[in-house]
Amino acid sequence: MNHLDELEAESVYILREAFAKLDKLAILWSLGKDSNVVLWLARKAFFGHVPFPVMHVDTEKKFPEMYAFRDRYAKEWNLNFIRELCPPLEATDPTLPKAARSAARKTLGLRDAVAKHGFNGLIAGIRRDEEAIRAKERYFSPRTADNSWDLKDQPPEFWGQYMTSFPPGTHVRVHPLLHWTEVDIWRYTKREGIPLIDLYFSRNGKRYRSLGDMDITNPIASDASTLDAIIEELETTKVAERSGRAMDHEAEDAFERLRASGYL
Amino acid sequence: MQRETHTMKIVIVGHVDHGKSTLVGRLIHDTGSLPDGKLEAIKAMSERRGMPFEWAFLMDAIQAERDQGITIDTTQIFFKTEKRPYIIIDAPGHKEFLKNMVTGAASSEAALLLIDAAEGVQEQSRRHGYLLSLLGVGQVAVLVNKMDLVGYSAERFGTVAEEYRAYLASLGVEPTCFIPISAREGDNIVRHSPHMPWYQGPGVVQALDGFTPAARPALRPLRMPVQDVYKFDQRRIIAGRIESGSLEVGDEVIFSPSNKTATIRSIESWNAGDAPQGARAGQSIGVTLTEQIFVERGDVMSHLENPPMESSVFRARIFWLGRKPLEIGKPYTIKFNTTEAVATVEAIEHVIDTQDLSTRPAERIERNGAGEVVIRTRRLLALDEAETDPATGRFVVVEDYLPVGGGLISMEGYPDQRELITVRSTNITAVGHAVTGEARIARNGHRGGVLWFTGLSGAGKSTLALALEHELFTKGYQVYVLDGDNVRTGLNANLGFTPEDRAENIRRVGEVAALFADAGFLVISSFISPYRSDRERARQAAREAFHEIYIQASLEACEARDPKGLYKRARSGEIPDFTGISSPYEPPETADLVVPTDELPEEECLAELIRYVDRSFRR
Incomplete structure (x- = not known):
């Protein structure tokens, strides 16, 4: 088995554990490269099917290319697709910095969606190498009844045995890509021929390395216009992946506060 | 040299303040793996807070850690050597956070264990060494740190190394090497230190590159715990991960403990080219069977030869993380392979003092303790011994929804119940009756x-x-x-x-x-x-x-x-x-x-x- 095979086998195992143990499960689809890989892995795990809903928590501020992509593949991949809207900015914590407030809409939208559908498991495509706080995550990460995450008192996780039973009213986030790196995502996308939004590719010397809301996501300087070029760029870059995501950088603890209250 | 693509997982353990975070900061910097501007940013932040710069700050990514001054959780940090990429898990030394060390170490392929040259072998040095052996981390390099504080003394290094070598030997662990280092000064990290000409062995990076990637054993007998049975379309697919061994289409297999046999008709896959004819340890696969037998999650698929043992009673070496102590007679849930079972501890043979490995009788195993117990489950389990087949010979104990302990199975003194209950289709002799x-x-x-x-x-x-x-x-x-x-x-x-x-x-x-x-x-x-x-x-x-x-x-x-x-x-x-x-x-x-x-x-x-x-x- 090569490196990508190993990563894939581990993620498939985690997805199948989630499906076996959680009866109200959904995949969170942000339309970005990572959640596309999660969807792809689900189709691998379940032999071409995605046997639970795929949910987009929509801020209505994504790039038009992202919506076009969503509508096309929700149909083409025969997904049980759910779209839920985020509440307005006024509903968020006013003490957060500006971009973090904007991102917090998604937290609230997610919280409402969980309550509405009664999900007890949400699959999300976060990775440890993206961001220092995400590095502290578990594969199966319990959330309290109000959706919050207790960073300082997480259950141990070892020997491939995950936390799959919970007190009533709580849910779990499942992170099948936790052990992948950014370049792994691109190599796998290339190997499998996974479709993606072309905003990731360079146009006029700029490309998006990470996709979020239009108003709080910035492109990076790059000439990488093919998968190979992106992979090569990542092998040498020392710039952080989420450097273009404004909410991470406004204050030292902004991202930690976002995550503790339920952000992905 | 072409760099390997496998990212090796490394855990760094040792007593509190023996220099783990400093070593990590040093490693990512000296291997050139630090993002541009990060070092400057942290130096600036230290200045702003009126603190002298420490390499350890690189690790302290979050507010809470900086406030408390100790690393709380397993953080994963990436760096590359010429040979391959690594993820380092900074497992903390603070006693309270043993469960995080367990989480980090259990997923690692190798460990760096730090001991302060001046302080010598301490409580957590021993406890971590013990846990590494229990968790199955076989490759360990011992780093005697802060050599600058003991005048780079060869004698001091020898004393510390000998004491710890003896401790590991009694656990049956033989470390890859002992390296005298100073993480703060960069001695023997990437290159050989001019301060210790008496040391001729490898530096830390060389030792890392000398570790072998862990792989599930393809040459052991086949074990595939069934994760699920899928019927999304006309196929009935038995899904699972091969924990050991390998299989081919046409193989005759047996499912334990239900003891049903069948033949593998196909190996199913999606977007993977031609239908595979074989599969091996580490792969997550799905198979269809020629016979329509009843199989469910928790069954273990093996070949007819060398199936797992079956028992509802076994011995286990246990480590305990629960807030409440482990008690005799109390029902617990154990998670084992893909199954769960209600289990009670029938006896505690003894508890083990991880400091000197002495044993004594006890009624309970306290938090962060270890011991040997006899466990009885309500139903029959298909199991292996941890010594030979770690993946299918160990279990996790759950109490109040939380994982609270881990155990390694030994069948010493207990019979394989398979022989007592199985009737194989090949050698059935109908039981006669005294009454016609x-x-x-x-x-x-x-x-x-x-x-x-x-x-x-x-x-x-x-x-x-x-x-x-x-x-x-x-x-x-x-x-x-x-x-x-x-x-x-x-x-x-x-x-x-x-x-x-x-x-x-x-x-x-x-x-x-x-x-x-x-x-x-x-x-x-x-x-x-x-x-x-x-x-x-x-x-x-x-x-x-x-x-x-x-x-x-x-x-x-x-x-x-x-x-x-x-x-x-x-x-x-x-x-x-x-x-x-x-x-x-x-x-x-x-x-x-x-x-x-x-x-x-x-x-x-x-x-x-x-x-x-x-x-x-x-x-």
């Missing part, structure tokens, strides 16, 4: 047999079965009714209402009914049993003693009666897969007797049945 069938018939005055009632819900099966039982009993028959009520709560309590579970429900009833018949009883089984194939299997179990009785009534008649209100609920969609409404009923083609309950009054039906029984079974 003839003798039973002579005493009872009738033959044994199975009256298999089949029909729609509401057709009158139960009513007729109970009335018939009463009449026959009065007439001197040895008679007994098997129905959903007395089977579902006991024998088949583990079955639900999926098509697979229903089939298995009927299969078991058929087998039990056949045994009753063999014992001389007249059994009346009262089940909808909608599928011909299921009834055919029941017929095979009881052979000529099997009598299929079709309790016949039209769907309209049954729905009009609806004695339990079930049709109404099925029509509203409240009950899925309801026979006759949303799930098929296959009527018998050649029933031994048809009782049309929508044409004849109940007494007529009963009389018809009694006549049939007298004719067929009375001696």
